[in-house]
Amino acid sequence: MILQEYYTLSNGVQIPKLGLGTWLIPDNEAAAAVKAAIDIGYRHIDSAQAYGNECGVGEGVRAAGIPREQIFITTKVAAENKTYESAAASIDESLCKLGMDYADLIIIHCPQPWAEFRGAKRYFDENKQVWKALEDAYKAGKVKSIGVSNFLADDLQNILEDCRIKPMVNQILLHIGETPQDLLTFCKEQNILVEAYSPIAHGQALNNAEIAAVAKRYEVTIPQLCIQYTLQLGTVSLPKSSKPDHIKSNVQLDFTISDEDMAVLSGIGQNYGDDSWWPVFSKKKQ
Numbered sequence: 001m002i003l004q005e006y007y008t009l010s011n012g013v014q015i016p017k018l019g020l021g022t023w024l025i026p027d028n029e030a031a032a033a034v035k036a037a038i039d040i041g042y043r044h045i046d047s048a049q050a051y052g053n054e055c056g057v058g059e060g061v062r063a064a065g066i067p068r069e070q071i072f073i074t075t076k077v078a079a080e081n082k083t084y085e086s087a088a089a090s091i092d093e094s095l096c097k098l099g100m101d102y103a104d105l106i107i108i109h110c111p112q113p114w115a116e117f118r119g120a121k122r123y124f125d126e127n128k129q130v131w132k133a134l135e136d137a138y139k140a141g142k143v144k145s146i147g148v149s150n151f152l153a154d155d156l157q158n159i160l161e162d163c164r165i166k167p168m169v170n171q172i173l174l175h176i177g178e179t180p181q182d183l184l185t186f187c188k189e190q191n192i193l194v195e196a197y198s199p200i201a202h203g204q205a206l207n208n209a210e211i212a213a214v215a216k217r218y219e220v221t222i223p224q225l226c227i228q229y230t231l232q233l234g235t236v237s238l239p240k241s242s243k244p245d246h247i248k249s250n251v252q253l254d255f256t257i258s259d260e261d262m263a264v265l266s267g268i269g270q271n272y273g274d275d276s277w278w279p280v281f282s283k284k285k286q
Contacts, residue, residue: 015193016043018250019044025056026052030047031060068100071104104144147170149195171236173198181266201226
């Protein structure tokens with residue numbers, strides 16, 4: 001069962017292959033969603049400072065009554081924190097909001113502030129300072145593993161040049177129709193595990209006739225096909241939902257996509273349609 005399967009990070013820490021994404025789940029709804037997921041069997045919850053729901057996530061974990069060490073909790077340093085001091089302070093603030101002594105994974109949410117995403121200024125020096133804050137938090141026992149998100153190969157190379165601890169994770173946008181093979185290869189070469197966020201393409205995969213046709217052949221739902229696709233790429237999959245029936249359905253993955261269909265799916269294009277407002281694409285602050 002997928003909920004009992006793990007990858008091993010470069011430092012030996014085990015990370016569940018599938019987790020619950022919590023982006024756009026309000027703080028006052030996060031506790032119920034997290035508890036429902038844990039009750040179903042999830043042991044990996046993904047949050048972020050920018051999501052504004054760390055308090056609710058922590059509340060949900062405690063309400064589930066599972067020993068803390070059995071739950072893998074991720075949060076992210078906000079993209080706008082680009083100094084050592086602001087990043088270090090934000091790590092402590094996240095732990096306070098979560099109500100936890102440590103997080104299992106903390107990552108830099110983005111190499112640039114969201115308003116400047118993929119802009120000319122790359123923030124190479126600033127990201128090294130943020131990374132140093134993560135390294136120090138790791139050494140202090142505040143976090144079990146550290147990584148990045150939305151980093152391109154040169155953003156990663158910038159950190160790798162002189163870091164004391166290599167990034168263990170790169171969480172990226174990855175789904176059918178958005179499969180950056182070169183970046184996946186680079187991360188694999190560097191022993192950096194890739195995590196796939198928005199594996200259902202912000203919901204737009206539900207409207208894609210090509211994806212629907214493949215899902216029908218396997219007698220699975222579109223979300224199940226999308227999640228399985230990212231897992232078969234060797235990544236962690238982080239589908240987001242606050243609905244218990246969807247949370248449960250998303251882990252029913254007792255099928256394998258053929259190599260031929262994996263190739264077909266990787267070549268499908270994706271139009272974000274009504275989700276073009278998404279901060280990363282609109283360059284609005286998340």
